[in-house]
Amino acid sequence: MAAVMPLMCAVTGVALDTAPRLVEIGEGYAATSVNTAVFRGSSLATHGDSQYAAWYDPEGTVTLAKRRLGDDRWTISKTQYKGNIRDAHNVISIGVDGDGYLHVSFDHHGHPLRYAVSEAPGSLELGSLRVMTGKDEEDVTYPEFYAMPDGDLVFAYRSGASGRGNLVINRYSTANKAWSRVHDVLIDGEGERNAYWQMHVDSGGVMHLSWVWRETWLVETNHDLCYARSSDGGRTWQRSDGSDYTLPITLATAETAWRIPQNSELINQTGMTADCDGHPYIATYWRDSDSRVPQYRLVWHDGDKWRMETVGERTAPFSLSGGGTKMIPISRPRIVSDGKAAYYMFRDSERGSKVSLAYTPDLGREKWTVTDVTDFSVDAWEPTHDVSLWNSRRQLHLFVQCTHQGDGEKTLESAGTASPVYVLEIK
Numbered sequence: 001m002a003a004v005m006p007l008m009c010a011v012t013g014v015a016l017d018t019a020p021r022l023v024e025i026g027e028g029y030a031a032t033s034v035n036t037a038v039f040r041g042s043s044l045a046t047h048g049d050s051q052y053a054a055w056y057d058p059e060g061t062v063t064l065a066k067r068r069l070g071d072d073r074w075t076i077s078k079t080q081y082k083g084n085i086r087d088a089h090n091v092i093s094i095g096v097d098g099d100g101y102l103h104v105s106f107d108h109h110g111h112p113l114r115y116a117v118s119e120a121p122g123s124l125e126l127g128s129l130r131v132m133t134g135k136d137e138e139d140v141t142y143p144e145f146y147a148m149p150d151g152d153l154v155f156a157y158r159s160g161a162s163g164r165g166n167l168v169i170n171r172y173s174t175a176n177k178a179w180s181r182v183h184d185v186l187i188d189g190e191g192e193r194n195a196y197w198q199m200h201v202d203s204g205g206v207m208h209l210s211w212v213w214r215e216t217w218l219v220e221t222n223h224d225l226c227y228a229r230s231s232d233g234g235r236t237w238q239r240s241d242g243s244d245y246t247l248p249i250t251l252a253t254a255e256t257a258w259r260i261p262q263n264s265e266l267i268n269q270t271g272m273t274a275d276c277d278g279h280p281y282i283a284t285y286w287r288d289s290d291s292r293v294p295q296y297r298l299v300w301h302d303g304d305k306w307r308m309e310t311v312g313e314r315t316a317p318f319s320l321s322g323g324g325t326k327m328i329p330i331s332r333p334r335i336v337s338d339g340k341a342a343y344y345m346f347r348d349s350e351r352g353s354k355v356s357l358a359y360t361p362d363l364g365r366e367k368w369t370v371t372d373v374t375d376f377s378v379d380a381w382e383p384t385h386d387v388s389l390w391n392s393r394r395q396l397h398l399f400v401q402c403t404h405q406g407d408g409e410k411t412l413e414s415a416g417t418a419s420p421v422y423v424l425e426i427k
Helices: 387-393
Strands: 002-006 021-029 044-047 050-057 062-068 076-080 092-096 102-106 115-117 140-147 153-159 166-175 178-183 195-203 206-215 223-230 254-258 272-274 280-286 296-299 306-311 335-337 342-346 356-360 369-372 398-399 418-426
Touching: 021 050, 021 062, 044 092, 044 387, 050 092, 050 102, 050 398, 050 418, 062 102, 102 140, 102 153, 140 195, 140 387, 153 195, 166 195, 206 272, 206 280, 223 280, 254 296, 254 306, 280 335, 296 342, 369 418, 387 398
Parallel strands: 092 140, 272 335
Antiparallel strands: 002 021, 021 418, 044 050, 050 062, 062 076, 092 102, 102 115, 140 153, 153 166, 166 178, 195 206, 206 223, 223 254, 272 280, 280 296, 296 306, 335 342, 342 356, 356 369, 398 418
């Protein structure tokens, strides 16, 4: 049974219509951050008045849940599938097509595609594993679904290994109930590097893509923040000035939104959004060359040029280096904006590793106010939110669970293998 948990913390300083609500769904695996990695893309998805959630339970079972928006009680289904919960890369991503079928992809870190669809619209019962196109599906990492306004779905993933992988994009047609390939290689690392990307589909169906380049499998070789967009479902891509890309995009042809050198503690796979005018916003962090302290940043295009602003003011230094899942004292951030106000979601050990929200009523003109919206630590949690609900209703629902993570793919079972899974509602 789901339970509504009261929030015992202050929410002053953030423009909220009502106090946040923390609604418990069930129990999830907690000894890695596999349920709470920011690159899950879609931990929550809304179709009509129904909201869906997905996570691994303490035994590693792919678990699905559904409720009517506003209700506190969830219907929960433990599926027939399990995943390697000891590797935080092996996340679950979900999407709902225009006919109401739930699509689920899970358990990949350089493994064959694992993908299933609900037996009926609105159902939590999954059918057998399927292929999509049958091409480039043997080495899949970072699966993400994106809902299109016409009811179709876009599915993006990395084919290949860190430092030499390529971004693959498929599209699902609700009319034909079939997948087709949009691009085999949208961003080409030319065998020397790969792009670590984040994508957003805005309410008008424009696809916004940003990424950093990584030269090797080591995170310290991340550099430069780049951008592309597509208004025709991903077939053709443009820069922010409207000029066309010749595909695939390479290091030489990519638009650089913000230049950031290697060894800047630049993180990969963060979050982005776009406002109703199609202006992109990219949330990330890095440190300046004259500082040891990485700072949260927002890079956005105001319709004329790229701009950058520091969000908050951190004081604690740390360094990114090595490979594998890192246990970092701050989370990768997420961002939503209506074109004027902006909400920036993160977790920072300086603030007790709580769910924190930075808010500005007028981006670029007014200061940021930072507020903690839980009264408990979420440890290794990173933010994911219900993108479809934000696009359609401007309501912010976050997937929240206190998880733990050892550095370099290690588990932290001593800290606990199970913890409650919540949806945090911020209206």
